[in-house]
Amino acid sequence: NIPTHNLGEVIDACFAYLDNPAITVDELMEYVPGPDFPTGGVLLGREGIRQAYLTGRGTVILRARTEIEERPNNREAIIVTEVPYQVNKARMIERISEVVNLKLIEGIQALRDESDRRGIRIVIELKAGVEHRVLLNQLYRHTQMQVSFGINMLALDGGRPETLSLDRIVRAFTAFREEVVARRTRHDLGKARERAHVLIGLAVAVANIDEIIRVIRQAGDPAEARANLLARAWPAADTEPLLALLGTPGGALEDGGYRLSDAQARAILDLRLHRLTGLERRKIAEELEEVAERIRGYLEILGSREKLLAVIREELQSVRDRFADERRSTFTDDEIDPDEEDLIQREDMVVTVSQGGNIRRVQLSTYRAQKRGGKGRAGMSTRYEDAVSQVIIAHTHTPLLFFSASGIVYKLKVHRLPRTGPQGRGVKMQQVIEALPAGERITAVMAMPDDEESWQDLSVMFATRNGNVRRNTLADFINIPRRGKIAMKLDEDDVLVGVKPCGPGDHILLATRQGKALRFP
Incomplete structure (x- = not known):
């Protein structure tokens, strides 16, 4: 593959x-x-x-x-x-x-x-x-x-x-091409030498044309003519320098003459008379020189990597x-x-939390603006003993921090909350936060600001039922494991009741059930 x-x-x-x-x-x-x-x-x-x-x-x-x-x-x-x-x-x-x-x-x-x-x-x-x-x-x-x-x-x-691997494939391919080119060159060299062998025979015949014609005319049949051509050595002074280069098989120099091979003799007998003209004789010489040049090139390729x-x-x-x-x-x-x-579309949502521990989200566009005389619409369906405690406007990618009564914080993004219609009641917190122990309740839900760069400058203010307060940097709550994280250690009889984000220029206002308040920067 x-x-x-x-x-x-x-x-x-x-x-x-x-x-x-x-x-x-x-x-x-x-x-x-x-x-x-x-x-x-x-x-x-x-x-x-x-x-x-x-x-x-x-x-x-x-x-x-x-x-x-x-x-x-x-x-x-x-x-x-x-x-x-x-x-x-x-x-x-x-x-x-x-x-x-x-x-x-x-x-x-x-x-x-x-x-x-x-x-x-x-x-x-x-x-x-x-x-x-x-x-x-x-x-x-x-x-x-x-x-x-x-x-x-x-x-x-x-x-x-x-x-x-890639390098082995390239190496194998180039080695294969080297083998193919070498085998092809040897094949072409053999074919060129075969052709040169025939051309040398024709060149010898042309150089001795009168004697060749006489031998052929005196023969009784083609077999006798071929035997007579093979029986003697023919002068080959002009072709002798090419024989060593061409390495043609069959023909041989003998006592200053050249003995034809059977293939050369047959080629001479098949030679047509028009090849004996001066023009055709030059063509034979030119072709022989061309073949000789090709042979030299093939030998150089095979002799040099x-x-x-x-x-x-x-x-x-x-x-x-x-x-x-x-x-x-x-x-x-x-x-x-x-x-x-x-994979989640970024949409504005309304997150609603009830006192009974139910939570859900509804698309913000569901709550359209009404004109004068409008009757409004239900924001959340609740049981007769339940009531809405928090409404948060956030988008689907906003992280929410859930603080339990025992001081443990959990983190969840808005898109993980159940999406319902305006009349839906939502689901219990335990169904949304798997690590929340049975019987434990969430006392505060806080949305992280959209501007992540501001997290280092903002703080989180905690308040407990016994009147204890504490401030932490918001950045401490960026990475929270699924099982939760201790946000504030409490006394055995104490409960976390409120959590709010604040900045360096904000003032904190704490109010009691008796209507008293305490304000400090």
């Missing part, structure tokens, strides 16, 4: 290896940064690619390429222009429709396929106010707009199947010039598995 790569990048890596056979995988990745799929897409991160190139096995995450278009009425549209490799576009669109119908993704207004011969164009129109980043993360999680591609670089090396590698470079460069194109798959350093918060 070897992924596709960019041709130009792979050839550049081969050139780098030929220049430096000790090159490392990290150095090769400067030329081959990762797979390049024909359908494009966006590759997430590089660690999975590096692991695959180092060990031969790994996984890469591939996403669809998207663009964001602004639409009227504060709306946006996600435009998908490239789908991941081996993902069926129609099946992907069908899956998007399924997750919308199953309510796994909310916020999609319309879905259209506008693809044509010019390319892919899938339009996902969003509802007003929906953040495209959040919805994209949801699409990546629930559909084939994000897929994983398992890399297993299994290949035959020396006839044996092996899982190869540098020249052999130069041939490999030249051929690879020719392929690169003809077929290499720009990279289609690009890289991004986005998180592969986004936080759950990135």
Whole structure:
């Protein structure tokens, strides 16, 4: 399962290896940064690619390429222009429709396929106010707009199947090309020598044309003529310098003459008369010189590894010039598995807490402004013995701090609270905060400010039933484990009754049941 790569990048890596056979995988990745799929897409991160190139096995995450278009009425549209490799576009669109119908993704207004011969164009129109980043993360999680591609670089090396790293693959390929070019050169050399062998015979015949014709005319049949040509040595002064270079088999020098081989004799007998003209005789000489030059070149390649590698470079460069194109798959350093918060739409909420320990959240837009004479609407349904104790306006990503009567603090984000309609009662705190012991109650709920930079400057003021107070820095409550954290140690008969955030310029006002108050900065 070897992924596709960019041709130009792979050839550049081969050139780098030929220049430096000790090159490392990290150095090769400067030329081959990762797979390049024909359908494009966006590759997430590089660690999975590096692991695959180092060990031969790994996984890469591939996403669809998207663009964001602004639409009227504060709306946006996600435009998908490239789908991941081996993902069926129609099946992907069908899956998007399924997750919308199953309510796994909310916020999609319309879905259209506008693809044509010019390319892919899938339009996902969003509802007003929906953040495209959040919805994209949801699409990546629930559909084939994000897929994983398992890399297993299994290949035959020396006839044996092996899982190869990137440097070993480049090394094996260049060694294979070296073997192919050498074998091809030896084959071409053999063919050239066979042709030169025939041409030398023709050259000898042309140099002794009158005697050759006489021998042929005196023969009774072609077999006798061939035997007579082979029986004697022919003057070969002009061709003698070429014989050592060409190394032609069959023919041999003998007492200053040249004995023809059977193949040469047959070629002479098959020679047509028009080849005996001056022009044709020059063509034979020119072809012989051309073949001799080719043979010299083949011998130089086989006799020098540098020249052999130069041939490999030249051929690879020719392929690169003809077929290499720009990279289609690009890289991004986005998180592969986004936080759950990135999948939650940022919405303003009304968090309602009752004295009986119930809590719920309602979308703020539910409480529309009413004109004069309006009757209002119920904010929360409660039992006859219960009442609303706190109302907090926050968005879905706001952290909430829950302080128990025993001084333990818990942390939860608004989107984790149960969402109900305006008439809903909510659920008990124990159902929301799993670590809250049975019988323990929450006495205060506080929303963290949106400006995280201000957390270092703000404080939290605690007050207990026995009149004890304490101030802590708000930053002390940024990291809270799931089991909770001690916010304030209390006496056995004391209970935490109130918690409020405050700044350096604020004043604290404590009031008693008897109507008395105490104020201090």
